[in-house]
Amino acid sequence: MLIDAESGDPIPSVIAQVDNSGRHLSDERGQLSLELSAKTDALFSHIAYETKRAVLAPDRAVTIEMVKKTNSLSEVTITSFESERGLMEQAAAVSKVDEADLNRFNETSIVNAFNTKPGIRLEERAPGSYRVSIRGSSLRAPFGVRNVKIYWDGIPFTAPDGTTALNLLDLTNIQGAEVIKGPAGSIYGAGNGGVISFTPGKVTQNKAEASVMGGSYGLLKYRVGVDQTLENGSFSASYVKQQSDGYRDHSALDRQVFQLQGSFEPSDRQQITTKLLYSDLFYEIPGGLTAEQVAENPRQARPGSAEQNASIKQKSLYGTFVHDYEFNDHWSNHTTVYIQTTDFENPFNLDYKKETQYGYGARTKFTLNDQWGAFPVRLLFGGEYQFANTSAQNFGNRNGQADTIRFADDLITTQGFLFQQIEVNWTPTLLMTLGVSENFSQYDINRTVDASAGDPYAATRTFDPVVVPRIGLSGQLTEYSAVYGSLSSGFSPPTIDEVRTNEGSINLGLKAERGVNYEIGYRGEYLGGKVQLDASAFFFKLDETITTYTNEQGVVLFRNAGATDQKGIEAQLDYFLVSNPVGLIQELKVGHAYSYHHFRFKDYVNDGEDFSGNALTGVPQNNLVNKLDLISRTGIYLNLTYQWVDEIPLTDDNTVMQDPYQLMNVRLGWRKNFGTAWQLELFGGVDNLLNESYSLGNDLNAFGGRYYQPAMDRNYYGGVKVKMRY
Incomplete structure (x- = not known):
């Protein structure tokens, strides 16, 4: 059976790809029957869920829990202001840049993905030379990233003098980002331009x-x-x-x-x-x-x-x-x-x-x-x-x-x-x-x-x-x-x-x-x-x-x-x-x-x-x-x-x-x-x-x-x- 990992509800139309036996589809009750002669790898995919891999055995019923993708605002979780809550509970302008946003372009920089979000403008004066403007905050940045606080995996990536060498990171080092627009000094310190x-x-x-x-x-x-x-x-x-x-x-x-x-x-x-x-x-x-x-x-x-x-x-x-x-x-x-x-x-x-x-x-x-x-x-x-x-x-x-x-x-x-x-x-x-x-x-x-x-x-x-x-x-x-x-x-x-x-x-x-x-x-x-x-x-x-x-x-x-x-x-x-x-x-x-x-x-x-x-x-x-x-x-x-x-x-x-x-x-x-x-x-x-x-x-x-x-x-x-x- 294929079920939602959070709600436990059955998931219809899950595609199961099994070695040597082609593709199969779960029914309205989330159920799927396969004839297996030995332990077999299976790959389960659905447009609304993360792909999951599992090992199936003959004559053994298993329940596969699948994690839902965050395609809905009510499902998005935000960790900004050091408090993990749903986006609907956040009293701040926060934009989320996920892996799909980063992979919509040529994957050589984060510039294009961030520029699809309202109020955010990344500039690249030359390849590798970034400026970050959140609501106009690059006014004082002739070069480099200033007046914006940046964290990487919760670690302060902005130097203590307020500058950030953002060009050190590749998309390989990033799966997503949250951007707070406007000052967030109550919990992140210096920087009027916001937090990434x-x-x-x-x-x-x-x-x-x-x-x-x-x-x-x-x-x-x-x-x-x-x-x-x-x-x-x-x-x-x-x-x-x-x-x-x-x-x-x-x-x-x-x-x-x-x-x-x-x-x-x-x-x-x-x-x-x-x-x-x-x-x-x-x-x-x-x-x-x-x-x-x-x-x-x-x-x-x-x-x-x-x-x-x-x-x-x-x-x-x-x-x-x-x-x-x-x-x-x-x-x-x-x-x-x-x-x-x-x-x-x-x-x-x-x-x-x-x-x-x-x-x-x-x-x-x-x-x-x-x-x-x-x-x-x-x-x-x-x-x-x-x-x-x-x-x-x-x-x-x-x-x-x-x-x-x-x-x-x-x-x-x-x-x-x-x-x-x-x-x-x-x-x-x-x-x-x-x-x-x-x-x-x-x-x-x-x-x-x-x-x-x-x-x-x-x-x-x-x-x-x-x-x-x-x-x-x-x-x-x-x-x-x-x-x-x-x-x-x-x-x-x-x-x-x-x-x-x-x-x-x-x-x-x-x-x-x-x-x-x-x-x-x-x-x-x-x-x-x-x-x-x-x-x-x-x-x-x-x-x-x-x-x-x-x-x-x-x-x-x-x-x-x-x-x-x-x-x-x-x-x-x-x-x-x-x-x-x-x-x-x-x-x-x-x-x-x-x-x-x-x-x-x-x-x-x-x-x-x-x-x-x-x-x-x-x-x-x-x-x-x-x-x-x-x-x-x-x-x-x-x-x-x-x-x-x-x-x-x-x-x-x-x-x-x-x-x-x-x-x-x-x-x-x-x-x-x-x-x-x-x-x-x-x-x-x-x-x-x-x-x-x-x-x-x-x-x-x-x-x-x-x-x-x-x-x-x-x-x-x-x-x-x-x-x-x-």
């Missing part, structure tokens, strides 16, 4: 996988991996290499990532997971172009970039330890610890930077589930601490080689916070969440060499302790609909790269951003889950906004720009046109995501120019995404994505704009099981099908009009995956 929590894959069966793909402009990627279950745990290992020549001159990429993971259960009450992640990354930086240069040849690099070997070399090693322990039926603890080392080298047109770093950190959370009189209560409290020691040197750049040293610093960054949160179910349908954190951070800069000033000196920036509160209410209207509201505070101190700039100055006067977010939202599903709506409206007030400008030498500098008002509406609508596990078309799903961002400078006067009332730099006002996904009984699938992006202001005075653009991506594939052990997948696709000219990540307020980073024109890819279960 990546979930790595779990070992559920013995398997070996290999894949290879290639594409336009020298793209080549291959991966091998193995998962092995043990008596009281599991083991996995994977290696992936990706390389490309790049669309533009001097934009090549070469990345290798190796991951080793072990998971163990010493007892029924505890689980230990350890990981070793090594990433070797190299990519070239073509640089920004003027409008005239783009019109002349969008594939050219900025003059001097190739001659100066503008590029990034980064080797990083992470070791992680995760421990879960249940003291009893009420108390539990989750603790993560990491250590890391990084070797970083960055020749650029204007200088040559070298850094070596080591760091460590930990996060722990205690959870109590109990009753407060007649009310169920969940209490959370814990803390997080991070430390990093960096040796940084800046040299002159002579034809791509480090020349005379200009300045050198020993940098120590620390950040930490304590958090507390209480959740009370006042009624079975009304949940209140109260949270608060107490934060501290400090930079110690010991300048050991300064070619211009002469004598060494030291500087320290200690930020005043910051208390960050949050309150949220969620109420279920029906079993399949809910409303929520929240009031949350956030703060974001400047990163070490914003305080210690590339021309040698130390800007200790740069202030931390402070923000308050007001939000209401609605979630609902109709027609038995076939139609799903998730919508929210927000108003975010940000003070001491950090913006960028470029001096005459082309060095990016930072300043506080008064206040901004950020108002917006975001919505996602998905509906199933077809959901039939035995039909020729098993699933046909259409989705839409829309963002309206009315973001304005409220109080911003600089050098006598008043930018108050101008649109926030780098933020499109409207963004629309349409998706179509098809799965057939024959194994053929189709993923089609269309995105329209409104014009984008490139300067604070709004005199230069990037024109609106539209993108269309398509992927077509075929997936087939051969017996119970082997699976083969062939796929191919086209990105930028309409051959649009655009920049996926502009340089804001760039000196000399070098705003544009032209993205790839129409390009193609294809590949094959092989999986063996054993």
Whole structure:
């Protein structure tokens, strides 16, 4: 018998693939009869359930429990705000990116998958060079990921100075992600832009996988991996290499990532997971172009970039330890610890930077589930601490080689916070969440060499302790609909790269951003889950906004720009046109995501120019995404994505704009099981099908009009995956 693992209900129309006896189908009662002469492997699949492998024996009845896929909002579980609850109970704007989202595109980066979600915008100025914008939060990020807190398997992946080397991770290291939009400092500390929590894959069966793909402009990627279950745990290992020549001159990429993971259960009450992640990354930086240069040849690099070997070399090693322990039926603890080392080298047109770093950190959370009189209560409290020691040197750049040293610093960054949160179910349908954190951070800069000033000196920036509160209410209207509201505070101190700039100055006067977010939202599903709506409206007030400008030498500098008002509406609508596990078309799903961002400078006067009332730099006002996904009984699938992006202001005075653009991506594939052990997948696709000219990540307020980073024109890819279960 085939039953739902959660409800115990029978599952009709489950396809059973049995060695040497073809395919069979369960009846309306979930029952299936097979004539077997010996023990046999069987593979059970259903469009609404995870595929399961089992061993069947002659004349023996077995019950197979199948785990349902989360195709419905009411079934989605969210772990954000450190509290595992259904999405309908969450009083926050949270988007979930699952494995199917990541695999809808060419699997070379996470950019396209995240950009299908409302309010989220990932940019790739060159292959491997990411920026993350959640509700406009990349305003202060000329390069790299800032003002967004990122976790990987619950481990702080953002450095204590607020930057994140997101490009170290490959899709191999990620199975899905949850994105909190807006400040979440009450439980995650610094960062007004939100939180991304990546979930790595779990070992559920013995398997070996290999894949290879290639594409336009020298793209080549291959991966091998193995998962092995043990008596009281599991083991996995994977290696992936990706390389490309790049669309533009001097934009090549070469990345290798190796991951080793072990998971163990010493007892029924505890689980230990350890990981070793090594990433070797190299990519070239073509640089920004003027409008005239783009019109002349969008594939050219900025003059001097190739001659100066503008590029990034980064080797990083992470070791992680995760421990879960249940003291009893009420108390539990989750603790993560990491250590890391990084070797970083960055020749650029204007200088040559070298850094070596080591760091460590930990996060722990205690959870109590109990009753407060007649009310169920969940209490959370814990803390997080991070430390990093960096040796940084800046040299002159002579034809791509480090020349005379200009300045050198020993940098120590620390950040930490304590958090507390209480959740009370006042009624079975009304949940209140109260949270608060107490934060501290400090930079110690010991300048050991300064070619211009002469004598060494030291500087320290200690930020005043910051208390960050949050309150949220969620109420279920029906079993399949809910409303929520929240009031949350956030703060974001400047990163070490914003305080210690590339021309040698130390800007200790740069202030931390402070923000308050007001939000209401609605979630609902109709027609038995076939139609799903998730919508929210927000108003975010940000003070001491950090913006960028470029001096005459082309060095990016930072300043506080008064206040901004950020108002917006975001919505996602998905509906199933077809959901039939035995039909020729098993699933046909259409989705839409829309963002309206009315973001304005409220109080911003600089050098006598008043930018108050101008649109926030780098933020499109409207963004629309349409998706179509098809799965057939024959194994053929189709993923089609269309995105329209409104014009984008490139300067604070709004005199230069990037024109609106539209993108269309398509992927077509075929997936087939051969017996119970082997699976083969062939796929191919086209990105930028309409051959649009655009920049996926502009340089804001760039000196000399070098705003544009032209993205790839129409390009193609294809590949094959092989999986063996054993």
